[in-house]
Amino acid sequence: MQDNYQREINYLRISVIDRCNLRCVYCMPPEGVKFVDHKEILRFEEIEIVVRAAASIGVKKVRLTGGEPLVRKGLENLIRRISNIPGIDDIALTTNGLLLPPHVQVLQDAGLKRVNISFDTLDSERYRELTRFGELSGAWEGIVAALDAGFHPVKLNTVVIRGFNDDEVVDIARLTLKKPLHIRFIEFMPIGSSNAWATGRFVPAEEIMSLIKNKLGPLIPAKIPAGSGPAKYYRLKGAQGTVGFITSMSEHFCSSCNRLRLTSTGSLRPCLYDSCEVDLKAPLRNGAGIKEIAALIKKAVSLKADQHHMLDGWQDNRVMSQIGG
Numbered sequence: 001m002q003d004n005y006q007r008e009i010n011y012l013r014i015s016v017i018d019r020c021n022l023r024c025v026y027c028m029p030p031e032g033v034k035f036v037d038h039k040e041i042l043r044f045e046e047i048e049i050v051v052r053a054a055a056s057i058g059v060k061k062v063r064l065t066g067g068e069p070l071v072r073k074g075l076e077n078l079i080r081r082i083s084n085i086p087g088i089d090d091i092a093l094t095t096n097g098l099l100l101p102p103h104v105q106v107l108q109d110a111g112l113k114r115v116n117i118s119f120d121t122l123d124s125e126r127y128r129e130l131t132r133f134g135e136l137s138g139a140w141e142g143i144v145a146a147l148d149a150g151f152h153p154v155k156l157n158t159v160v161i162r163g164f165n166d167d168e169v170v171d172i173a174r175l176t177l178k179k180p181l182h183i184r185f186i187e188f189m190p191i192g193s194s195n196a197w198a199t200g201r202f203v204p205a206e207e208i209m210s211l212i213k214n215k216l217g218p219l220i221p222a223k224i225p226a227g228s229g230p231a232k233y234y235r236l237k238g239a240q241g242t243v244g245f246i247t248s249m250s251e252h253f254c255s256s257c258n259r260l261r262l263t264s265t266g267s268l269r270p271c272l273y274d275s276c277e278v279d280l281k282a283p284l285r286n287g288a289g290i291k292e293i294a295a296l297i298k299k300a301v302s303l304k305a306d307q308h309h310m311l312d313g314w315q316d317n318r319v320m321s322q323i324g325g
């Protein structure tokens with residue numbers, strides 16, 4: 001399906017829960033956030049109707065995110081439901097990885113195709129500081145579990161933060177030499193980050209690329225390892241994996257935006273950075289079927305902004321984990 005700017009919209013990001021087992025400083029304020037009541041969160045059968053409706057009008061890729069999607073009990077049941085929907089050819093998960101080891105097999109058996117794992121530092125003290133209490137070894141075990149299960153590609157998301165982990169980008173990129181890992185360095189976005197912590201922390205991708213090239217040699221443009229996201233990929237000479245960059249700030253990719261978001265409370269959000277939303281929960285709970293929901297999805301697509309206006313500041317009182325990252 002096309003939006004008003006001739007962009008093909010075929011990717012639905014679904015936030016399955018607003019809760020999380022971490023409290024990353026760039027994602028949640030220090031005081032934490034108030035979680036919504038369970039009954040406000042869409043049930044699996046409701047999400048299934050939304051995906052069936054989306055598939056009927058051209059959505060092909062689904063990504064489950066959150067909050068932390070693995071905190072949602074029985075996630076494999078949702079994956080199984082989605083993998084049975086004709087037209088959906090990719091089901092992926094974005095996770096902090098901590099809960100992956102015990103669930104990886106059941107998720108894969110249910111139809112999960114790919115995982116992207118947040119991994120911002122190689123230093124356990126820093127990891128604890130960034131996540132406010134997480135254990136780095138747990139995230140690494142999640143990555144190993146994903147590789148051992150045979151997921152391909154396994155992508156890592158590294159948000160680069162000045163004065164925090166910008167001195168680690170070379171060591172993190174080096175991981176791709178020996179392991180089939182696809183690291184994406186992400187520009188820090190000013191999302192819900194009115195706190196002082198965020199100020200002056202942005203590092204442009206070009207600077208990250210220079211740091212890597214100076215130490216590890218040329219970055220050779222590489223084929224996109226499966227996916228629907230906006231990263232641009234490169235390979236270090238002889239590397240098994242790739243190094244990618246997500247340049248939301250320095251060179252936004254809105255003109256090729258292909259996505260819609262479904263919040264955990266059942267609103268469709270046409271653009272990450274625009275507070276406009278279309279409610280699906282009330283219609284679903286009033287008995288709307290696939291046709292009615294498909295019409296509402298089309299309405300949301302027609303409301304998609306041409307591009308984000310991040311420099312104007314965050315216009316929402318919620319943060320990334322509440323909207324769905």
Ligand SMILES: Nc1nc2c(ncn2[C@@H]2O[C@H](COP(=O)(O)OP(=O)(O)OP(=O)(O)O)[C@@H](O)[C@H]2O)c(=O)[nH]1
Nearest residue numbers: 094116157186226227228229230246248259272325
């Ligand atoms: N500007 C912008 N950035 C986004 C959007 N969605 C995700 N991101 C950023 O991209 C990062 C990576 O997102 P992932 O959840 O791993 O998904 P992806 O890159 O679309 O996934 P692939 O299909 O594997 O390419 C996130 O951590 C965000 O920082 C979006 O809609 N707009």
Ligand SMILES: C[S@@+](CC[C@H](N)C(=O)[O-])C[C@H]1O[C@@H](n2cnc3c(N)ncnc32)[C@H](O)[C@@H]1O
Nearest residue numbers: 027066067068094095096118157188189320325
């Ligand atoms: C909100 S999290 C949800 C999924 C899961 N809990 C995780 O951490 O992967 C999704 C992604 O958003 C990214 N993210 C959160 N806040 C961000 C910000 N201010 N700028 C850029 N990326 C951000 C995280 O690094 C993570 O890769």
Ligand code: SF4
Nearest residue numbers: 020024027067096321
């Ligand atoms: S980035 Fe992911 S793991 Fe960290 S607080 Fe946000 S939702 Fe949780």
Ligand code: SF4
Nearest residue numbers: 254257271272307308
């Ligand atoms: S900021 Fe909005 S328009 Fe730009 S890529 Fe993200 S969702 Fe699409």
